[in-house]
Amino acid sequence: MSTGLIIAIVIAAAVFVVAALLAVRARGSGPQGLKRRFGPEYERTVAQHGGDTKAAERELAERVQRHGALHERELDPAERERYAARWTTAQEHFVDSPRESVTEIDRLLAEVAAARGFPAEAQYDDQVDALSVHHADHVDGYRRIHRAALAPVGGSPLGQAGTEEMRTAMLEARSLFDDLVAPSSREHGRHRAGVGADTDTGGHLPWSADQSRPKES
Template sequence: MSTGATIVLIVVVVAVVLAAGWFVAERMRSRNLRSRFGPEYDRRVAETDDRRAAERELAERRKRHAALDLRPLSEASRTRYAEQWTMVQERFVDQPREAVVEADALVVAVLRERGYPTDGFDQQAADLSVEHAAAVEHYRGGHDIRLRLERSEVSTEELRRALVHYREVFGSVAGLGAGPQADTARRYDDAAR
C-alpha cells in the first residue's frame, strides 16, 4: 500500500471514530436529559419540534438551577406548611374556589422559602422541572385551572383536580412524600369521591 493510500485510510478511520464518538456522546446526552426531565423532555421536544433546541433549553435550565441557592425546609417550616395544607384541603369542602387560590399561594410560599425565584409562572415551572420533573406537569395543570378560575370558567370537579395537582406539587417541593400529610390527602380523596 502506498504512503498516500495509508494516509487516506488513516484519515478515514479517524473521521469515522470521531463521528461515532460524537454520535454516542449526543445519544448519551439525550438519554441523560430524558431521564432527568421525564415527561418535560418529551413536552419540550414536541413544543419546539426540534430535539436539539429543546435539549439546549433543558441544559440551560440545569445550569440556571445549579446557580440557585436552594435549601431544604426546616422541620418546623415543613410542619407549619403541612398544617396549612391540611387547612386548605378542609376549606375546599365549603369554599373550593378560595381553597384553590390558597393552594397556589402556599406552593409559591414554599418555593420562595426553598430559594426558588418566584418572579413568573413560566420561569418557576422551568426551574422546578430540573429537580421536580414529575411534579411540574401537576404545577402546570393546577395553574391552568387557577387562571380559568379567575375568568369563572371552571366546574367544582375541575377545582378538585386543581387541588389534587397542587397537592402533588406541594408534597414534592415541601419534601412531604409520606406521613401525616399524605394520610390526610388520602382521606380527602376518599371523601371527595
C-alpha cells in the same frame, strides 16, 4: 526533569481534566442525559415544541445551565409544620370553596418553593423552570394548579367539569408539595416518587382521584 518536560506534563494533565469534564457535562446534557433527568418533563417540552426534539433539548439544556447549580435550603420542622397545616386547611375548604382552595394551594406552592431557595414567587416562569430541573417528575402539577387558579369563572357558578378539573389539579400538585416539604434525609435522588398524601405532611385528601364527589365524613 527539564522545565520543558514538566510544562508539557502539566499541559497534558490540564487537557485531560478539561476533556473529562466536557464528557461528564455531555452525558448530563445530551439527549439521553436530558431524558433521564427530566423524565415526563422532557416529553412535555417536546410536545410543546411541536415534536421538535432539538428545540426542546436546547430549552432543557438552558434550564440546566441556569438552575442546575441551585442549592435547595432545608426547611426547619416548624416551617414544615406550618406549611402542612396551611395545605390541610385549604383542602378542607375545597368542598365549599373550590376556587379559594385552589388559589391558596397555588400561593402556598409558590411560597414553599421560594423558601427552599427557588426564584421568588413573583417570578413564576423562572420558578417553574428551576423546579423542573430539580423536581421534574412533579412540576407539572404546579402548572395545572396555577392555571386552575387563574382560569376565568365567567360570572356563573362553577359546573361539575370545572370543579373536577380543580380537584385533579390539586391532587397532582400534592406530589410537588410533598417533595418540597420532605426533609432531605428522606430524599432518594432528584426524581424520587412523591411522599404521598397519607404522611405527616398534611393527611389524606378528602376525596379519591376516581370519584366525582367528595367523600362524606
